[in-house]
Amino acid sequence: MVSDHLRSAVRAYIEANRFRLVSELQDFLRLKSISTENVGMDECARFLRDELLRLGFAADVATLPGAMPAVWGQSRRGGGPRVLVYGHYDVQSPDPVELWDYPPFAAEIRDGVIYARGATDDKGNIWANVKAVEVLQAVLGEVPVSLRFLFEGEEEIGSPHLGLFMRALADRISADIAIVCDRGIHESGRPQLYLGNKGIVSLEVSAKRAKRDVHSGHAPLIPNAAYDLMKLLTSMREPDGTVTIDGYLENVKGPSFEERQLLDTIPFDRETFNRDYGLASNLGPQDSRGMLERLLYYPTANISGFKAGWMGERGRTIIPHEARARMDFRLVHAQTVDEVKAKIARFIEKSPYGPFDFAFGDGNEEYKVSPGLPAVKAAIENARAVYGTEPVVWPLLDGSGPLYLFPKHLGCPVFMIGLGAPFSTANTHAPNENISVDQYLKGIEQMAGLLATYAELM
Amino acid sequence: MVSDHLRSAVRAYIEANRFRLVSELQDFLRLKSISTENVGMDECARFLRDELLRLGFAADVATLPGAMPAVWGQSRRGGGPRVLVYGHYDVQSPDPVELWDYPPFAAEIRDGVIYARGATDDKGNIWANVKAVEVLQAVLGEVPVSLRFLFEGEEEIGSPHLGLFMRALADRISADIAIVCDRGIHESGRPQLYLGNKGIVSLEVSAKRAKRDVHSGHAPLIPNAAYDLMKLLTSMREPDGTVTIDGYLENVKGPSFEERQLLDTIPFDRETFNRDYGLASNLGPQDSRGMLERLLYYPTANISGFKAGWMGERGRTIIPHEARARMDFRLVHAQTVDEVKAKIARFIEKSPYGPFDFAFGDGNEEYKVSPGLPAVKAAIENARAVYGTEPVVWPLLDGSGPLYLFPKHLGCPVFMIGLGAPFSTANTHAPNENISVDQYLKGIEQMAGLLATYAELM
Structure with missing residues (x-):
């Protein structure tokens, strides 16, 4: 149990250095550091690395072929529990820039709020x-634990090299x-933690039936690619969302x-949810x-x-010869990516409505x-x-992410803390x-x- | 029965005037006379009218508010059967012009073939x-019958005023x-007639479920507009094409x-049909x-x-809040537009998958x-x-058209003769x-x- 004395000292230091701490975040x-446009990545990675070196860490910029640089750091202390903190220094494009009330990379402060791309997602968390x-x-x-940092530069493009960097x-x-x-505190002002996330499998699937679109007068004879693909897609689930793929559940x-x-303690209100999304009613329980x-x-x-056929100006009486669809499948415990892919495939x-191409x-x-x-x-x-x-x-997020890579490549459990603004006001990606x-x-x-707590825990 | 003598005289006149007859078509x-772009319509209509006046017909350009002009003509002969010939002087845009081997409005002749937009569809027929x-x-x-002409200028934009002009x-x-x-002879070189066409009803239908696209992590709770609309569409027919709308058949x-x-005499070959359209197999009989x-x-x-959701670069994990579809329904004897619309509505x-908007x-x-x-x-x-x-x-066309307007507004039966090039070589609309x-x-x-035949018939 961390002493009140230590907590007071931490608060006092932060208060005494408030101006500088904020200025450095700015x-x-x-x-x-826009990974989606490959702008400023190297410079931002070196800035982070230099700050870690200044704090006495072993640190460097790590590179891999075709990857945005990652930054690692390691505190000098040898003993104590080894704690890894992950964050990402890349941000989304600020577009549309004209909709910002403040320049997206000026980090202006108004009424106690810092406005900037990355302020919550995820540079505020990192800093x-x-x-x-x-x-x-x-x-x-x-630092009373053996602290390690991994800050990647590819989270906003799907972390394609994160596993490789870990290895x-x-x-x-x-x-x-x-x-x-990553992420932020709860709307209520309460701190927020996430203990997991769902898995995901994405699918592209298409049907091709004739070699070109055909006049719809021929519809009695020519298979309709849109219809066949719709039959496949709608056969994968019930209207209430229950997945009907064989053995899927x-x-x-x-x-x-x-x-x-935990679920009993999470604020969640049906009326608010349905109003926020403009739903007449929701799937599942009421x-x-x-x-x-x-x-x-x-x-x-x-x-x-x-997408299939013609949806431009004025209808066209055609039978679409091709139809294309995208799907995503969220996986819950204890589904695995390979198992789910095999069942979908x-x-x-x-399918009696096939053949289909898919990947x-x-x-x-x-x-x-x-x-x-x-x-x-x-x-x-x-x-x-x-x-x-x-x-x-939250026992888990309804979204998906790379949490599983930590046990897989580094052999450790992982969870998530949100240090940023609440989702409804953070304007993440906006x-x-x-x-x-x-x-x-x-x-x-x-x-x-938390680091002081861990020093006592292990 | 028209005499061989008359037929010989007709052929002899055509042969003797061959060069001029072709030159006038050119x-x-x-x-x-591009109705889709409103180019040259008045001039072409007057040209037709003037030719009819030159032949001694009563003739004029007819106008209606918001409509392309139509041309009517009436032979002076009072008695005998009244015969109406319909054609359309408007043509499709020649785009893409760069794919023509000859300028589309030069009417050049190569190896006995006249190349021009409208050559078969439908100016060749008219002329x-x-x-x-x-x-x-x-x-x-x-002219041995009481001959009437109606040449409209809106066929390529769907004949929206044809009924009004008739009245x-x-x-x-x-x-x-x-x-x-309209249209042409059969690929085999045999003359071709059509004794009817199908009806058509077109439909736009859409589903809206949430007020915006939502992150697909929320899919357990949020209705998917694409799924619901697909359920509606696929519930309207069987995979083999049989319409399953209540009472539809x-x-x-x-x-x-x-x-x-008649069907027994029409050249139609399964292998050719399936090869022409690149089908692995066709719906219905084999x-x-x-x-x-x-x-x-x-x-x-x-x-x-x-169309629903996101089909641009890289997938997006969203639940589409809106989905839109277009359909066309071909009507056969003895379905009516009003009856079919009511049943679809x-x-x-x-539908248990609704609500839907439709028109x-x-x-x-x-x-x-x-x-x-x-x-x-x-x-x-x-x-x-x-x-x-x-x-x-052909007892009827697999496509649809305005044939029903003739009995409706003019009280007469109607059929169709193709005087142009065969469909597979005419390059209609191309x-x-x-x-x-x-x-x-x-x-x-x-x-x-035919006109000489009719003079004897009635």
Whole structure:
């Protein structure tokens, strides 16, 4: 249990250095690092590396062929638990720039809020961690754990080399526990943690029936590619969303007892949800708690795009000879990417509406860490202490991500802490992305406290 | 029965005036009359009108608010059967001009073939009729029937005012029999007639489920507009094409005895059809005769376009909040536009996958004339005499058209004769549209013979 004395000292240091800490984040935010356009990546990576070197870390920019540079860092302390913090320094394009009220790379402060691309996603998260190191060095004389950093530059383009970087840097960044710092706190102002995410498999599937579009007078004889592909797609699920692919649900498990306990504590309201998205009604249960459980524990077969025939000005009386669709499948415990791909492929191949061409995109595995893991319990306890309120702990995200790569390549469990602005106000991937000064400083405090907690835990 | 003497005289006149008859068609083809771009319409209409006046017809350019001009003409002869010939002087845009081997409005002749936009569709057909008048006047001293012409300028944009023109000009063009001259002879070189066409109803239908596209992590709760619309569309027909809308087939009738006899004489080959369209297999029967009957006598529910979600570069993990589709329904005997619209509307409204928004486009009724009608039998006999070979007589087209407007507004039966190049070589609506000099002159001979035949018939 970290002493009140230490927590007070951390807060006092942050308060005393408030102006400089904010100013340094502004410097970091002013560096463009747009991976989607390959702008400013090297410069931003070196800036991060230099800051870690300044803090006395072993650190460098790591490269791989065809990849944006990654930055690793390692504290000098040999003993104690090994803790890996992951973040990404790349940001989305600021377009459309004209919709920003402030220049996206000026990091202007208005009414206590810093506006900049990357403010929450994810440079604010990263910088809070780097500054937590400085705070602990000032207050304790050292970082009390064997701390490792991995900051990648490809998160906004799907982290295509993250696994390779982990393997290449395993000697430098392997750890007992990994923490992904991304996203923000809850809308209610409560701190927020995520203990896992769903897996995902993406699919492109198409039908070709004739060698060109044919006059629809011939429809009694000529197969319609759009119809056949629709029959395939709609045969994959029920109207209520239940996936009907053979054997698809056989490995699917619902929430554990511990997870159900967490679900009971998450703020989720049916009326708000349906109003936010403009729904007349939602799929599945009509009570808030039931909806939340379904949101996180149901596998999905989602049609994300479909195109066939002519949808321009004035109709054309044609039979589309080709139709193309995209789908994504969210995987829940204990589905695996390979298993799901095999089942989908078999379903498509033996469909009575075929033949179809199809190809899978890269998949991500589902991942969950137990809420009972001591490192997780300690993180929840630390968040409670820092914020003086109950954290919102998601047993998993409804989205997907690279969490599974940490156990796979580095052999450690992982979970996620959000240090940024709440999702509804952060404007992530949108104009006027921001983080409040107070939230940024609170992030430093939370991470400094967590590292001190871990020093005592193990 | 028209005498051999008369037929010889007609052929002799055409042969003696061959150069001028061709040269005059070239003049007509050199006039741009592109209704889709509103180019040259008035000038072309006046040119036609003036030619009819020169032949001694009562004739004029008729106008209606918002419509391209139509041209009507009426021979001076008072008695005898009233015969209406319909054609259209408007043409499709020549784009892409760069793919033409000859300028599209130069009407150049190469190896006995005239290349020009409109050569077959439909100026070649029109001009053969106008010149048939000249031939009969030269050979008989007069046109032996009460001949009426209606040449519209909006066929290529869907004939939106044709019914109105018919009503406005009824005093001038009402007839005992109407002949639509469009299209061409059969690929085999045999003359070709069509005794009807299918009806059509077009539909736009859409689903909206959320107020914007939503991250597909939310798919367990948020209805997918694409899925719902696909469920509706695929519930309208079986994979083999059978329409499953309630009560849809209750008025549908197959071919009559007379029509089945015609079907037996139409060249139609399964292997050729499937090879031409690149089909692995066709819907419905696997024998040529069965396919032909299905092609003409099956109602269809065809998906002509569908669009939902994101199909641009790289997938997006979204739930489409909107989906849009277009369909066309071909109507066969004895379905009506109003009846079919009502059944489709009821089906959509009570669909369990709704709600949906939908709107119908303008419809065309199905139309068929009996092959036993004396005017039809005479036309077949005349075609046989002119070509010295058996005509190809389609009991109806697999496409749709305005044939039903003739009985509706003018009170007369109607059928269709193709005087142009065969479909597979005419390049209708495509670069290098053409008609052979011989085919054009044969068209004059056919129409002159037909009018002489009608003079004896009634």
